[in-house]
Amino acid sequence: MEYIILKSLGIKDVDHIERYAVRTEGDSDSLKIYYEKKKGQLFHKSEKFKFPRSRRGVRSSTDPNGYMEMSEVSPMLTKVMAELDDIVNHDQQEQSAKKKILMDLRHLEKVVKQKIEEIEVQLDKL
Numbered sequence: 001m002e003y004i005i006l007k008s009l010g011i012k013d014v015d016h017i018e019r020y021a022v023r024t025e026g027d028s029d030s031l032k033i034y035y036e037k038k039k040g041q042l043f044h045k046s047e048k049f050k051f052p053r054s055r056r057g058v059r060s061s062t063d064p065n066g067y068m069e070m071s072e073v074s075p076m077l078t079k080v081m082a083e084l085d086d087i088v089n090h091d092q093q094e095q096s097a098k099k100k101i102l103m104d105l106r107h108l109e110k111v112v113k114q115k116i117e118e119i120e121v122q123l124d125k126l
Helices: 004-008 075-125
Strands: 017-025 030-035 046-052 056-061 067-072
Touching: 004 075, 017 067, 030 075, 046 075
Parallel strands: none
Antiparallel strands: 017 030, 030 046, 056 067
């Protein structure tokens, strides 16, 4: 899948994104993208991006003639997060499928082992 917004930010290595975090810092939101740790690295490689929060006036609920200033998440950050969610959720779904297959395999190993032991006991009785 093409991740146009991420590529416009200069992110080329989308296949190695592991997770991300967003936090508000003053008048901007900070996005930190963490990549898979390569062999021999002590820390995860990460990139940090700042998105200014947009401000707008909203009618006050306490004063009918007054307005309050509110800040909102940048629409660009919302689009970036949607693409990152697609990447991160896809990876988690793959991991879940791998875990299930591995659990099924371990269960099969136990069943086969028990059956072999049962047959050996029957052979010893003969």
